[in-house]
Amino acid sequence: NMAEVEGRETAHAAFDKYRLVADWRLLLLVLFAPFGLVLLILRLFLSFQLFVIASILPKSSFVRRVALRGCSAVLGLFVTVDGVENRQDACNVVVCNHVSVMDHCALETILPTYQVPQLSLQTTVSWFWSGKRFGVSDRLEDVVDRTREYCQVEDVVPLLFFPESTSTNGRVTLLKFSSQAFELGVPVQPVAIATHRPSILPIAISTVDSSCLTDFLWCLFYPVTLCHIRILPVVEPLSGDTPANFAEQTQRVIADALELQISSLEIKDKLYVANEARGESQTRIDTRLAGMVQQVKEVLPHVPVDVIRRDLQRTCCVDTTVSNIVEGTIRFTPEPVPPAGRSSISPSPLKATVSDKRNCSSSGARSVSHHHLTFAERKKAFVEEARRRYLEKHGPSSDR
Numbered sequence: 001n002m003a004e005v006e007g008r009e010t011a012h013a014a015f016d017k018y019r020l021v022a023d024w025r026l027l028l029l030v031l032f033a034p035f036g037l038v039l040l041i042l043r044l045f046l047s048f049q050l051f052v053i054a055s056i057l058p059k060s061s062f063v064r065r066v067a068l069r070g071c072s073a074v075l076g077l078f079v080t081v082d083g084v085e086n087r088q089d090a091c092n093v094v095v096c097n098h099v100s101v102m103d104h105c106a107l108e109t110i111l112p113t114y115q116v117p118q119l120s121l122q123t124t125v126s127w128f129w130s131g132k133r134f135g136v137s138d139r140l141e142d143v144v145d146r147t148r149e150y151c152q153v154e155d156v157v158p159l160l161f162f163p164e165s166t167s168t169n170g171r172v173t174l175l176k177f178s179s180q181a182f183e184l185g186v187p188v189q190p191v192a193i194a195t196h197r198p199s200i201l202p203i204a205i206s207t208v209d210s211s212c213l214t215d216f217l218w219c220l221f222y223p224v225t226l227c228h229i230r231i232l233p234v235v236e237p238l239s240g241d242t243p244a245n246f247a248e249q250t251q252r253v254i255a256d257a258l259e260l261q262i263s264s265l266e267i268k269d270k271l272y273v274a275n276e277a278r279g280e281s282q283t284r285i286d287t288r289l290a291g292m293v294q295q296v297k298e299v300l301p302h303v304p305v306d307v308i309r310r311d312l313q314r315t316c317c318v319d320t321t322v323s324n325i326v327e328g329t330i331r332f333t334p335e336p337v338p339p340a341g342r343s344s345i346s347p348s349p350l351k352a353t354v355s356d357k358r359n360c361s362s363s364g365a366r367s368v369s370h371h372h373l374t375f376a377e378r379k380k381a382f383v384e385e386a387r388r389r390y391l392e393k394h395g396p397s398s399d400r
Helices: 002-014 025-056 062-074 103-108 124-128 140-151 212-221 243-258 267-277 282-299 305-315 318-326 339-345 349-360 363-368 375-394
Strands: 077-082 093-096 159-161 189-196 225-231
Touching: 002 267, 025 062, 025 212, 062 077, 062 103, 077 103, 093 103, 093 243, 103 189, 103 225, 140 159, 189 243, 267 305, 282 305, 282 318, 305 318
Parallel strands: 077 225, 093 159, 093 189
Antiparallel strands: 189 225
């Protein structure tokens, strides 16, 4: 219908499919390439110094912010800011739209924060900037309670959330905000980020299927990336508001500041656009998703298929979905495991636990020779490790 067509068109417009634009400016890019490679190499070494500064100096240090701003400029990232008067120190939750891999780096030069990894986006970038975790091995309710307690403490470093869970090109629309930051029920500080590059060299900041690493390397290659940060007034939850309503209210505030649309697009829509850009049909996409569901089902046979499929549509990654299930961040009702499935795990849950404890002592040796194992051996080791972690978390009774 018309709504689906418009949604598809918006999804295609929200992401850049290609890194380079095929026009006369490619000639300038070819001429610049030798200088860009030199910049890339030099900036790689300088980025290590940026990492050291970010790791050693205290988060709230003024010296750290000045040093990060200087290092960011050397790396080609120039940051401007307005709306500083809207910043409220008592607000410990910062919510920001996501445009590039350098968003947190740019924000660190203005407002030090701990990034809270999204359940579907746990990248090395979050680790690089000291991502804050609140007990990923606990129940989701406990994690939310612990995070809420942290946010109610005075004089702490604010938490940073990217509720879109993935980046867009920042020109058309905001993706649907996840409710992770809004389940806390505390006021949030919206921040709008607009990132662009001079049009003389046609290199997109990110593409629909690019990785954080390739986006970072292209940023080092490009002479200048301009980032404008706008701190918006604090948004408080209304009485009786659900987390979804609170998220939509904040999404609208940021969208209005950036003059963008709001949409119900999610990370799964980005996956479909990426697959179409690679020439994959919808049937092939569904087939690949079904294969990923089967892989997770083989590892965790007690988890319902619809639960696995729903999380895979968000994460697009078998490993991340298995981790989410094993760590208890996904709520579900276990389904009975056929006798054949039980026998493939172990004669009894108690024996499985004992056997897994024995295997723990040799896990380090296995990881060293991981690349020399056959596919079947790697798969078996992965299955055993996932089940061991689940048993440690929930106990043998959870499979009954």
